[in-house]
Amino acid sequence: MGDLSLGHFVVLGGILFALGLFCVLTRRNAIGILMGIELVLNSANINYVAFARYNQTGYDGQVFAIFVIMLAAAEAAIGLAIVLGIYQSFETIDVAATDRLRQ
Amino acid sequence: MTVAPYVALIPLLPLAGATVLGLAGLPLQRRLGKAAVSWLACGTVAASFVLAVAAFLQLTTLDPEHRLLLVRLFPWIHVGTLGVDVAFAVDPLSAVMILVVTGIGGLIHLYSVGYMHEDPAYWRFFAYLNLFTFAMLTLVLGDNLLVMFVGWEGVGLCSWALICFWHQELANTRAGNKAFIVNRIGDFGFVLGVFLLFWSLDARGHGTLVFRELATHARLLAGETQWGVPVATLVTLLFFVGATGKSAQIPLYVWLPDAMAGPTPVSALIHAATMVTAGVYMIARLNFLFAMAPATLAVVAVIGASTAVLAATIALAQNDIKRVLAYSTVSQLGYMFLAMGVGAYAAGVFHLMTHAFFKACLFLGSGSVIHAMSGEQDMRKMGGLREKLPATSTTFIVATLAIAGIPPLAGFFSKDEILWQVYSSPYGSPTLWAVGVTVAGLSAFYMFRQVFMVFFGPCHADHETAHHLHESPATMTVPLWILMGGSVLAGLLWIPHVFLPFEAWLEPVVGVHVAVAHHAELAVELSLTLFSVLVALAGIGLAYTIYYRRRPDPAVFGRVLGGVPHRILLNKYYVDELYELLFVRGVLLVCRMAAWFDLRVIDGLVNLSAAIVRGWAWASGLFDGYVVDGAVNALADVAQFVGRRVRNLQSGAINAYLYVVLIGVLGGVLLYWSLVSAS
Numbered sequence: 001m002g003d004l005s006l007g008h009f010v011v012l013g014g015i016l017f018a019l020g021l022f023c024v025l026t027r028r029n030a031i032g033i034l035m036g037i038e039l040v041l042n043s044a045n046i047n048y049v050a051f052a053r054y055n056q057t058g059y060d061g062q063v064f065a066i067f068v069i070m071l072a073a074a075e076a077a078i079g080l081a082i083v084l085g086i087y088q089s090f091e092t093i094d095v096a097a098t099d100r101l102r103q
Numbered sequence: 104m105t106v107a108p109y110v111a112l113i114p115l116l117p118l119a120g121a122t123v124l125g126l127a128g129l130p131l132q133r134r135l136g137k138a139a140v141s142w143l144a145c146g147t148v149a150a151s152f153v154l155a156v157a158a159f160l161q162l163t164t165l166d167p168e169h170r171l172l173l174v175r176l177f178p179w180i181h182v183g184t185l186g187v188d189v190a191f192a193v194d195p196l197s198a199v200m201i202l203v204v205t206g207i208g209g210l211i212h213l214y215s216v217g218y219m220h221e222d223p224a225y226w227r228f229f230a231y232l233n234l235f236t237f238a239m240l241t242l243v244l245g246d247n248l249l250v251m252f253v254g255w256e257g258v259g260l261c262s263w264a265l266i267c268f269w270h271q272e273l274a275n276t277r278a279g280n281k282a283f284i285v286n287r288i289g290d291f292g293f294v295l296g297v298f299l300l301f302w303s304l305d306a307r308g309h310g311t312l313v314f315r316e317l318a319t320h321a322r323l324l325a326g327e328t329q330w331g332v333p334v335a336t337l338v339t340l341l342f343f344v345g346a347t348g349k350s351a352q353i354p355l356y357v358w359l360p361d362a363m364a365g366p367t368p369v370s371a372l373i374h375a376a377t378m379v380t381a382g383v384y385m386i387a388r389l390n391f392l393f394a395m396a397p398a399t400l401a402v403v404a405v406i407g408a409s410t411a412v413l414a415a416t417i418a419l420a421q422n423d424i425k426r427v428l429a430y431s432t433v434s435q436l437g438y439m440f441l442a443m444g445v446g447a448y449a450a451g452v453f454h455l456m457t458h459a460f461f462k463a464c465l466f467l468g469s470g471s472v473i474h475a476m477s478g479e480q481d482m483r484k485m486g487g488l489r490e491k492l493p494a495t496s497t498t499f500i501v502a503t504l505a506i507a508g509i510p511p512l513a514g515f516f517s518k519d520e521i522l523w524q525v526y527s528s529p530y531g532s533p534t535l536w537a538v539g540v541t542v543a544g545l546s547a548f549y550m551f552r553q554v555f556m557v558f559f560g561p562c563h564a565d566h567e568t569a570h571h572l573h574e575s576p577a578t579m580t581v582p583l584w585i586l587m588g589g590s591v592l593a594g595l596l597w598i599p600h601v602f603l604p605f606e607a608w609l610e611p612v613v614g615v616h617v618a619v620a621h622h623a624e625l626a627v628e629l630s631l632t633l634f635s636v637l638v639a640l641a642g643i644g645l646a647y648t649i650y651y652r653r654r655p656d657p658a659v660f661g662r663v664l665g666g667v668p669h670r671i672l673l674n675k676y677y678v679d680e681l682y683e684l685l686f687v688r689g690v691l692l693v694c695r696m697a698a699w700f701d702l703r704v705i706d707g708l709v710n711l712s713a714a715i716v717r718g719w720a721w722a723s724g725l726f727d728g729y730v731v732d733g734a735v736n737a738l739a740d741v742a743q744f745v746g747r748r749v750r751n752l753q754s755g756a757i758n759a760y761l762y763v764v765l766i767g768v769l770g771g772v773l774l775y776w777s778l779v780s781a782s
Contacts, residue, residue: 021765024761025758025761025762025765026758027758028758033757095756095757095758096755096756096757096758099754099755099756100755
């Protein structure tokens with residue numbers, strides 16, 4: 001374990017964030033975007049836990065990570081519900097096609 | 104003083120007649136015929152006459168000093184110290200006047216029934232005639248100067264309406280307008296007189312316009328002056344200006360001869376018997392004021408005498424039957440003013456009454472002649488009408504004898520009394536007397552010239568007219584006979600030194616301003632009378648020689664007298680032309696200048712201000728259109744432009760937004776780093 005440093009975690013979080021951001025920016029599928037957001041949130045969780053573990057600042061980071069997971073769950077539920085609603089209205093979940101608030 | 108409400112009916116009955124005829128005359132005439140109109144018109148005046156007789160009889164039962172019947176209808180103007188009621192009063196003077204107005208007026212109404220029978224506007228004629236009677240009765244019954252003035256203006260209005268009665272002819276309406284305008288000049292003097300009188304009395308604590316109170320307070324004005332002139336002189340001169348207008352004296356007499364354009368009964372009623380005597384009545388009514396102003400009396404006497412001579416000489420050369428009578432009327436009115444001017448008020452009013460009889464008779468007679476001659480008025484085309492028109496000619500000749508002053512007819516007594524007073528009064532003079540006698544001779548001459556030209560000699564009418572010659576119907580001849588009776592008998596009310604009911608009757612009103620102690624001069628008076636009668640007979644004789652015997656021939660007579668004087672007389676001394684030149688032209692010039700000023704300057708100013716407003720409105724319209732609207736539109740355009748450009752940012756593609764966010768964040772971080780590293 002000794003050879004794993006904080007830098008590794010930070011780089012991992014950065015890669016995850018970049019992948020998530022790339023996913024969000026490139027997907028036109030709404031569910032894909034939601035999945036990208038999950039990656040971005042989890043990269044943040046890794047950072048929280050890693051900084052909390054290596055800097056010995058108590059459990060604030062871990063607690064924040066749990067909050068974020070809970071928030072991501074809620075976000076996923078609401079996001080999927082919205083995507084379902086969009087699909088019912090537009091019969092597609094392509095975000096480029098849903099550029100109007102009314103039909 | 105006795106309150107007598109029925110007196111109010113005397114003027115109000117003809118007013119009622121005039122109202123009904125004026126408002127409903129035409130339907131009345133169509134439904135019920137002209138007889139209904141005649142009955143209504145004559146009936147109201149006849150009823151007034153009966154009431155006037157009743158008032159007269161009631162007056163005779165009272166003491167001479169208390170002979171006054173009064174009726175107050177309603178308060179009229181009460182402002183400050185001015186208090187005027189609409190009130191009518193009958194005193195001996197107005198009793199004479201209402202008897203003349205309703206009596207002779209009634210006869211003329213009756214005559215008009217025959218004279219106007221063919222006229223389609225029959226009802227209108229009688230409406231005017233009744234209205235005139237009302238106005239004239241208001242004038243003579245008015246208890247104060249303002250009510251009198253209402254009548255004064257009313258008779259002028261009716262005179263205008265009746266002169267213009269046949270308004271289809273331009274000449275008639277011109278004559279009417281002339282009469283009205285000339286009268287207005289006189290009325291202006293009357294009004295100023297009323298104002299000055301009230302003002303002067305008010306300043307001395309007794310402002311009033313009621314005649315009896317004026318008589319009491321007039322002496323307050325004795326010795327007072329206004330603008331350096333005695334107040335009494337000023338006031339009476341202004342009143343006299345009014346009298347010259349209404350009673351056709353120099354210089355305002357010019358309207359009366361032209362007024363003959365009206366129907367002949369109108370000439371008889373208004374322009375001979377009643378209205379034109381209003382000035383004489385007014386002076387007699389205000390005799391207490393005139394007595395305080397010897398200067399005015401002298402003016403009145405001189406104007407009266409001059410008018411008498413002027414009109415008598417003009418009458419010598421006239422050929423129109425009515426114009427001769429018109430100038431004769433002016434001349435006789437001059438006689439009355441001469442009497443007023445020497446303070447012989449009773450004699451003047453007496454002449455007014457006798458003149459009303461014989462002049463009405465003459466005018467109605469001339470109307471009968473004109474009627475018979477199918478409208479011809481030129482005496483040169485008449486002649487020998489005596490056989491054809493027996494009633495007319497008899498009455499006409501008797502009335503002419505009366506006006507010529509042949510005893511014992513009415514004109515003799517009144518004229519002789521005036522002449523004697525002119526000679527003997529302290530205000531009179533033998534010169535004025537000589538003028539009066541000359542006028543008497545001239546009157547006798549021109550009146551008999553008329554009689555001989557119309558009723559004697561060969562007939563000059565054309566065949567058609569001569570064929571239609573006929574005596575007038577009874578409604579026309581009966582008034583003639585009655586008036587002739589009046590012309591014969593009225594003189595009996597004044598037989599000098601023997602029987603003087605008329606002078607005694609008027610004494611409470613006009614007093615005896617002239618000393619009557621003439622008995623010692625009886626011989627003088629008798630010789631003067633004889634002389635004036637001889638002058639009149641000489642006039643008649645001259646007329647007989649020239650116009651009946653025709654030796655010398657009238658044409659030769661005219662030539663011998665010289666063409667120029669004859670032409671001057673025929674053209675009435677060119678007074679009309681002079682007035683035309685002096686006043687009418689000037690007034691018309693001023694009118695035209697005023698019209699030009701109005702059209703060019705006043706209208707120009709109005710148009711200019713309108714143009715300025717329009718220009719201003721145009722400019723502010725431009726400002727509104729381009730600047731205000733422009734600013735608003737520019738704002739909208741800017742917003743639209745910006746909106747159109749900014750709209751492109753909102754593509755609707757979420758990915759694009761996220762790129763923008765990312766770029767923004769990265770940009771922000773880079774900026775932060777560069778700032779941190781720079782510091």
